[in-house]
Amino acid sequence: MLKARLESDLRDAMKARDELVTSTLRMALTAVRNAEVAGKSARELSDDEVLSVLTKEAKKRRxxxxxxxxxxxxxxxxxxRAEEEVLAAYLPKQLSEEDLTAIVRDALSAAGLSGMSSMGPAMKAAQAAVAGRAEGGRVAAVVRAQLASG
Known part of the structure; x- marks a missing residue:
């Protein structure tokens, strides 16, 4: 589980007296815990939800x-930038432009979407296909280009 890995790595960083990793992981775990208690009832986040929190934190750092x-x-x-690099170790490898374009093209053709009027459903399909392996802005740019050319 990703949260347990973060906690374990935090303990290791504290023992090694690594200030950067310690402070970054403390910040990340605080964000995860805040997300767990947000809403109507407190609950344990799934790995995908923890990954989403870490992605947001990395974007904030960038x-x-x-x-x-x-x-x-x-x-x-x-x-x-150093804090973002620490967080990047816990995130999936980002897709190259070619891979991202191919995945978006496949997702749009599978859903039968074309034209700029279907931007919302196209983004939903593309984000599901990409599954956190590319930043939303990059995905939106590729979807926009695909819809404009198709």
Whole structure:
């Protein structure tokens, strides 16, 4: 289970006195626990839900790094990038552009979707096919290109 792996790796990082990994995993586990208690009743998250939380946290780090870099604060940007790399170890490998295009093309043809008017259902089908192996913005760009050309 992914949450148990995060907790185990946190203990190992604390023993090794690895400040970056310790603080990053603490932040990730806090986000997971917050997601567990959000809503009407507290519950244990599935691995897919934990993966979703980690993906959001990694995206936050990437966006913060870009913002810090644009503001000329390279030290903070480097810290955010390092935290994103720690989180990336727990995420599935990202798809290449060619693989992403092929998966989206197959998902759209299987669902019989074409034209920009079917963007919503097309995104739903594409996201299900990609299953977290590509960022939503990349998926949306490929879906948009496929629908415009088809």
């Amino acid at each position: 966006e913060a790094a870009d913002a810090f870099a644009d503001a000329g604060r390279e030290a903070q940007a480097a810290k955010e």
